[in-house]
Amino acid sequence: MTIAQSKALFERLQADEIFRNRVLAADGMEKCMELIKSCGFDCSTDEVQMALNKCATDITSDTCGNFTLWGNRIPG
Numbered sequence: 001m002t003i004a005q006s007k008a009l010f011e012r013l014q015a016d017e018i019f020r021n022r023v024l025a026a027d028g029m030e031k032c033m034e035l036i037k038s039c040g041f042d043c044s045t046d047e048v049q050m051a052l053n054k055c056a057t058d059i060t061s062d063t064c065g066n067f068t069l070w071g072n073r074i075p076g
Helices: 003-015 017-025 029-038 045-058
Strands: 067-069 072-074
Touching: 003 017, 003 045, 017 029, 017 045, 029 045
Parallel strands: none
Antiparallel strands: 067 072
């Protein structure tokens, strides 16, 4: 993933509640990756995890909120 795509994925996760909820509701990382790739993002599993973690830790408001990703609570 390019830096621009990484930033774009993070910004979409931050701004698009429906997209974020779909990603978080995906049945495992494989389904999450399918969804993200279907939206035009070309990234690795690690890059997706980093974007999700950044969304959870960089937002001081409840934009991303507290969420659980496949059994692992990520503080927001």
